[in-house]
Amino acid sequence: MAQTEPASRGAYAKSADTRRAILDAAIVAFGESGLDGASTRTIAAAAGVNQPALNYHFGSKDALYVECARAIVERFAAGTASASGPAIALLGSGERVDPDLALVRLRQLMDALVDTLVANEDAAIWAGFVAREMNAPGDAFAILYDSLWQPGTELAARLIAAARGFADPGDDERLDALMLISNLIAFTNGRRVSKSIMKWQDIGPEQLVAVRRSISRQVDALVAQGN
Amino acid sequence: MAQTEPASRGAYAKSADTRRAILDAAIVAFGESGLDGASTRTIAAAAGVNQPALNYHFGSKDALYVECARAIVERFAAGTASASGPAIALLGSGERVDPDLALVRLRQLMDALVDTLVANEDAAIWAGFVAREMNAPGDAFAILYDSLWQPGTELAARLIAAARGFADPGDDERLDALMLISNLIAFTNGRRVSKSIMKWQDIGPEQLVAVRRSISRQVDALVAQGN
DNA sequence: GTCTATAGTCGGATAGAC
DNA sequence: GTCTATCCGACTATAGAC
Incomplete structure (x- = not known):
């Protein structure tokens, strides 16, 4: 798999797997502890990635939260x-x-x-x-x-x-x-x-x-x- | 009012009014934002007291939270x-x-x-x-x-x-x-x-x-x- | 009993190496 | 695309003046 997606849309030729792992971990963390209660470090650890990966893939903690809702x-x-x-x-x-x-x-x-x-x-x-x-x-x-x-x-x-x-x-x-x-x-x-x-x-x-x-x-x- | 309560129990000959103001503000703040979402500064401001007053009257943020439940x-x-x-x-x-x-x-x-x-x-x-x-x-x-x-x-x-x-x-x-x-x-x-x-x-x-x-x-x- | 000042910790976001 | 290192702000709790 050279490049999961041939940039079908402008965004996200990025790793879909990492994205998904973060999203799954974030839904659990936000669901249990809320936006304030869940830290990006906890979510990152649960997803098996480093903390700045969240910002890289979703822009901000708030944006990740909205994506979880979707x-x-x-x-x-x-x-x-x-x-x-x-x-x-x-x-x-x-x-x-x-x-x-x-x-x-x-x-x-x-x-x-x-x-x-x-x-x-x-x-x-x-x-x-x-x-x-x-x-x-x-x-x-x-x-x-x-x-x-x-x-x-x-x-x-x-x-x-x-x-x-x-x-x-x-x-x-x-x-x-x-x-x-x-x-x-x-x-x-x-x-x-x-x-x-x-x-x-x-x-x-x-x-x-x-x-x-x-x-x-x-x-x-x-x-x-x-x- | 020299000393609101004559120390009827061991604790709290302290100002009952301040205590009550903090409690009311804390219930609103915790109810809206949760334990993590509500900050002691916000609660103190809403109660019209300074931030360390919360620790003085309730010991800790967690203890205040439990008192709100009661x-x-x-x-x-x-x-x-x-x-x-x-x-x-x-x-x-x-x-x-x-x-x-x-x-x-x-x-x-x-x-x-x-x-x-x-x-x-x-x-x-x-x-x-x-x-x-x-x-x-x-x-x-x-x-x-x-x-x-x-x-x-x-x-x-x-x-x-x-x-x-x-x-x-x-x-x-x-x-x-x-x-x-x-x-x-x-x-x-x-x-x-x-x-x-x-x-x-x-x-x-x-x-x-x-x-x-x-x-x-x-x-x-x-x-x-x-x- | 109430305040100011501050110590100490942890949070999210960014810079830059690889 | 993923990592380490780090900045900076906000938080709780404590020390000490009044």
């Missing part, structure tokens, strides 16, 4: 694409949506979220990153809001509306969507606490079944009560 | 005492608990939580503090878990169990309690996001009604479905 969004989207895709297709068809089918899609979406966020240990790291940025918005807030929260809650709200037989979501559907999604936070950001409360050693297949059941009951209730 | 627990407990008191009294009576009354107490508890956490702007600060500590446990984790999460979820779980006609809570009730409480996080840690999603300028009386209604529906569903 990577998190990408990985999250990849994990949920199999469920969000069909849901978007259903809602975008223009025709009147069958409430029962909307309910099926909503269930699939929630199951995919459980798989991506609760079953995956890495997601607790992502969740830490995202939660910090929501509390104290910085350079990464817009990325996370525009690519994660806004489309995520809007999709859920539209599915809830469709399952209730409405053409478009209103305030009630958006509120319910927000709360439905926030239930997952108990097992991402609140992973440690929830494991202690439930006396779970770890969150394996059996625990996931229980979580899915509890969420499933909420979805039922959401739609059954209509409004 | 203060948050106290203030939270004070805000919810009017609802948690009757609930604890009901459950502690030893006799078989009337399911309908348990449901009433559960509603009161959730309303008190909404008032304390959602209606109160300060609570977003507390929530930031607590959320960081849950993600990356430090010296304050035990305080917050033992005095906040454990008793809070256990109380909710016992009320849910009683409302379902059970003597004691099981895994299902604890799971449901965790998720019910995590709904509030959408409006504490997720305050900014939720306001944007809902297109709310701020969270006033009308918005609180909507939030309470949505939570109330969940409480209904929780108990109606039994298990």
Whole structure:
């Protein structure tokens, strides 16, 4: 491999491997300790490179942080694409949506979220990153809001509306969507606490079944009560 | 005022006012920026004292941080005492608990939580503090878990169990309690996001009604479905 | 009890050899 | 492209005057 990329874009004929190693280490460090808590030296050590390598590849610590946000969004989207895709297709068809089918899609979406966020240990790291940025918005807030929260809650709200037989979501559907999604936070950001409360050693297949059941009951209730 | 306190305990015949000012400023700073993100200089400036005053009154930055956790627990407990008191009294009576009354107490508890956490702007600060500590446990984790999460979820779980006609809570009730409480996080840690999603300028009386209604529906569903 | 001054450490970013 | 060496600023904590 003489030159990994023939400079397909202006930037980065640089070592993609080093870049990736830094990014992976940075996501973990920032997710656990935050922008201020994680030092470039710690990240460099974890990535197996020297400290100035971060500046060389990303320009600055802040720029690296923003790049981490982008990577998190990408990985999250990849994990949920199999469920969000069909849901978007259903809602975008223009025709009147069958409430029962909307309910099926909503269930699939929630199951995919459980798989991506609760079953995956890495997601607790992502969740830490995202939660910090929501509390104290910085350079990464817009990325996370525009690519994660806004489309995520809007999709859920539209599915809830469709399952209730409405053409478009209103305030009630958006509120319910927000709360439905926030239930997952108990097992991402609140992973440690929830494991202690439930006396779970770890969150394996059996625990996931229980979580899915509890969420499933909420979805039922959401739609059954209509409004 | 010659000597605010006659040294009732061994420690702190020191200025209680200065101590309080530092504590208030520290809670805000740590809540917004975390232990590493908030500097003693910033806190001192916000409290209107000089930087070494923090060390004088609290010993170290870490000790001040732990003291903030204690203060948050106290203030939270004070805000919810009017609802948690009757609930604890009901459950502690030893006799078989009337399911309908348990449901009433559960509603009161959730309303008190909404008032304390959602209606109160300060609570977003507390929530930031607590959320960081849950993600990356430090010296304050035990305080917050033992005095906040454990008793809070256990109380909710016992009320849910009683409302379902059970003597004691099981895994299902604890799971449901965790998720019910995590709904509030959408409006504490997720305050900014939720306001944007809902297109709310701020969270006033009308918005609180909507939030309470949505939570109330969940409480209904929780108990109606039994298990 | 509160202040100023400062010691000692660690952070991010840059310069320049290879 | 990757390394070592280093600058400079910001931080916490301590010493000592008042």
